[in-house]
Each structure stands twice: as structure tokens, then as C-alpha cells.
Amino acid sequence: MLMTPDTLHPPYAPDLCNDDLAPIPLARRDWTWVNMATVWMGMVHNVVVYEGAAGLMALGLSAWNCLEVVGVAYAILFVTMAYNARGGTRYGIPFCVLIRSAFGPRGAQVPVILRGFCAIFWFAVQAYTAAQAMDAILCTLSPGWASLGLRIGGLPVHMALSMVAIWLLHAWIANHGVHRIRNFELVAGPLVILIGLAATVWAIRVGHGLGPLFATPATLHGTAFVAAFTTGVTGMIGMWATFAVNIPDLSRFVRSERDQIVGQAIGLPLTAIVFTPMAIIVTSASIVMFGHPVWNPITLLLLLHKPAIMLFGGATLILATLSVNVVANIMPACYDLMNLMPRRLDFRRASRLVLVIGILFMPWLWFNEAEGIFRVLDIIGGLLGPVTGIMIADYFVVRRQRLTVDALYRHGDVYDGTDGWHRPGIVAFVAGGLAASLGQFVPSIAWLSSVAWFVGVAVGGLAYLALVRPRTARHATQVTS
Known part of the structure; x- marks a missing residue:
């Protein structure tokens, strides 16, 4: 049974708080830098990031250039997340509460719903990828598994059953609550890295070194190289732009600012720089073995025709997917x-x-319309860039890192704006979203799409600072920590 807000704190509005949304007292914030690092390890090594290296090399970059792109992109992400996480660490509140100071309690629903849409979509996509690995494992264990020819909702029944198994695994882990999730990541994050290192050692033996991909030079130079490099950096950031917004959801459990920064530094840029060459080296080995690069790890496992490796590798992919x-x-x-x-x-x-909404997204159908779907997601991701800029501008410039936490859970208080809508936040969000998305619709400035996230962050943040009224800034100094 849910506890009512009255049992948490009498002034809290019942439609703005429950036990899970309420501030976490400092005594209950028990995540250390180790927990933060392993959580990020569990997220960074996933199939989408693995295959991202293929996209970078398809732009004409060399393997070494890919590592440079990853280094720059994840360094930017680390700085952004380290700053945006501070409000969560200091006050123990999640993103959907923290953002009320910039948008108002009702206005905050706009970016919160956008972020939720992206999260559920990516859950469905990642879960479907894990279901493919589960299906491959079951086909290996039982050759007759794939012969189950019935179809459910356009999906073969054997694949549907694999999806059910994956959905149940997600439900089992999530049902244990946030603190048990931390314990799961404490094991899963480092374990997948160790398995990845073993795969890399195998690939180096097969390729008699780093392999042909590391010997392939870049095919671009000059302005073309700069454009491709910039597009690569933006694309890598785009994979995590949504999480740059809601990083307070994790940092609210961390016991100190130092733990938050050290944990993210180890788990985010460092892990990404280690994981990317693993993906490239393993793919290099596939060129030696099959004559062409195989970037999809599930396809690679099937091509090896070794049941033990298929079972072990498939289980690893499922673990990695659950982890992220x-x-x-x-x-x-x-x-x-x-x-x-x-x-x-x-x-x-x-x-x-x-889990239910994720099934309704029917990811097996979306895979056939990838271009259109990912264009929609690019637009939504561009809209979340301004949210990041607005949050940073509000917390660091307007509020000067000082919030009246109780007021975030009440109507008619200092963050309420007009009937729950803080207009500067809404207007800045629209302005930043339009600027970030314009390249999607106007061919003459299509290049803008390659830096959409940066444009969204800058325009959103600057517009918010220009629009926020002087009395709002004065209110920012009349708060307690």
C-alpha cells in the first residue's frame, strides 16, 4: 500500500509526492563511488553502443578516430552529467521533482512525459535485442525451437515466447526495488567488462593482433573529416542525451558529491574508452574469419557455430541488456x-x-521502420537538449544551487509560476526545441542536425536566463538548503 504524503510531510500536496518521490534523507543515501561506477559500467556496455562503432567507421573515420570521438563525446557527457547530478545529490530528489523549479509543478510534466516516452521506447528496443539473444540460445539448445511456425501479432511464436522470458527477467529485477537494483549492477557491471576482455583476448589471437580494422586509415580529410567527427560526437552524445536530463534519479542515492563525481568519471568516460576498442577488435576478428565485418554480436555468435560459445555469449548479451x-x-x-x-x-x-507499455510499442515492427522511427527519436532527443540547458541555468545561475525543497512539493509556493506553469521555462524549452530541430525540416540548414544537442542546450539555457524575471532571481536567494 502506498503511504500518503501526509505521513511523509504534512504540507506536501498529495498529487506531487509519494514515498518514492519524497526527498531521501542523508542518512539513507548509501551509494558510494563504487556503486555509481558499477551502475555506469552496466549501462555503457550494451549492443547499441557496441554497434555505434560501426556507424562511426561508416562515416569514413578510422578506428583510432573512433576512439577520439568516444573520448570527446563521453568527456562532454561526464561534465554535463556531473553538473546536472548535483541537485539530486544535495537534496536527494529525482529529476521529475528537481525540474519543477524551472518549469513549475504542472509545466514540468511536459519534459517529464518526453523523457518517459524515450525511456520506454529504448526499454522496448533493448529488450527485443535481448529476446533475440534468448531465442538464439533456445534454438541452440533445441533445434526444433525455431520450427514453431505460428505467429502472434506479426511475430513468430518462438520469438514471442523468448520475449516473454526477457520481460519476466526485467520484472523480477525491477520488482526488488531501487536498492536491490544497485546490488545487481554491483555484480553485472564489472562481470560484463571481464567477459568483454576475454572476448577481446580471443579476437586478438584470431586476428594475430588488433586486426585489419585498426590498420584501415580514415577516408576523409579536411572539412569533410571535421564534419564527420562532429557528427560522430553528437551521435554518441545523442545515445545518452536523455540520461543527461534525469541523472538526478541516480545521484539522489549517492552519499556525497565526491562519490558522485568519482563514480561517474570511472564508470562513464573511462568505461566507454575501454569498451569501444573491444567492439572494434572483436569485429576485426570477424573480418579475418568471414571476410566481412560482423557488427551485430548475436549474428557473430550464430556464425561461429559453437554451441558452448553461443550459450555463454548469448547469456552475456542478455546480462548486459538487463544491466542497461x-x-x-x-x-x-x-x-x-x-x-x-x-x-x-x-x-x-x-x-x-x-513493461506493459513497452510491449504495446511492438519493437519488432519498429525495427522494419528504423529510419522514420529514429528520425522521430532524434527530434525528441533534440527537445531534451534544451531541458538540460534550462536545468543547469536554473540551478546554478538563477537558484545559485539553493532550493527550498518543501516548496517543490507544494502548489502556490515560490516555484509555482502561474497556476503551476513557470512561463520562462516553457518558452525557453520551445525556443531551444525549435532551434535544435530546425535542421530536420529545412534542407538548407540540415547541417544543424549534426550539432542539434549543443544548439538545444545553448539556446534553451540562454533563453531561460534572458526570460526569467528579476524577482525570480531574488526569490532564489530567499531559500534554505
């Missing part, structure tokens, strides 16, 4: 749904709702 999905997608989506219905949903109920 639970923290990067289910957790933020749960908070976003709870923010919409705090009196009806707690974390466990919200996680079950995420």
Missing part, C-alpha cells in the same frame, strides 16, 4: 510515471506499467 535497461530505461520511466500519478503508483507498480 533496468537503470537507464525502467528506472527513469518509473519516476516519470509516478510523477503523473503519485497517489496510485509506487516504484514496483510503475515498473510493471513500463
